[in-house]
Amino acid sequence: MGDGFGLACLVLNYGSVFTGFLLKLHDGTLFTGIPSMTVSQRYEKNLPGVDIFVCTVGPMLGPPMMVINTVLSVMAHDYPTEKLSVYLSDDAGSDLTFYAQASSFAKYWIPFCKKYKVELKSPAAYFKSMSAPNAANLAKEFLVI
Numbered sequence: 001m002g003d004g005f006g007l008a009c010l011v012l013n014y015g016s017v018f019t020g021f022l023l024k025l026h027d028g029t030l031f032t033g034i035p036s037m038t039v040s041q042r043y044e045k046n047l048p049g050v051d052i053f054v055c056t057v058g059p060m061l062g063p064p065m066m067v068i069n070t071v072l073s074v075m076a077h078d079y080p081t082e083k084l085s086v087y088l089s090d091d092a093g094s095d096l097t098f099y100a101q102a103s104s105f106a107k108y109w110i111p112f113c114k115k116y117k118v119e120l121k122s123p124a125a126y127f128k129s130m131s132a133p134n135a136a137n138l139a140k141e142f143l144v145i
Contacts, residue, residue, distance in 0.1 A: 041078075049083045056090045065124065072106055073121035076113040 052074050056062040067088070074086050109123055120126040 044080060047080060047083055051085045051087065053087045053089060069122045069124045072109055072123055075106060076110050076121040
């Protein structure tokens with residue numbers, strides 16, 4: 001060990017410990033209990049207007065339920081409603097997609113998502129994950145709405 005290898009290991013070891021110590025000091029300044037805000041809450045006045053186009057190719061390649069779940073999940077996001085526009089384009093001109101309108105369900109789904117801070121914005125994904133302990137209570141609340 002007379003070739004400096006031991007000294008190099010010692011320096012690297014102390015360097016690792018010192019870096020870990022600095023990281024722990026830095027972590028303490030990151031989590032100081034500052035109330036968290038979503039991006040839309042923090043920058044609400046500066047958020048740009050967003051247009052979202054959802055395109056379909058017909059009921060066989062793009063099932064209407066999947067299209068409606070996509071539109072509802074976009075509309076339920078925490079973004080100012082006056083700055084969000086969602087357009088649905090049906091390239092095939094299918095009657096099935098035309099009559100599978102989400103507007104009547106959206107009147108209930110979007111307020112439900114905002115009231116209970118639902119993370120899964122897609123109705124299909126939300127109801128598929130209803131195995132949580134409080135799922136029965138939320139399902140009853142949704143039926144009351």
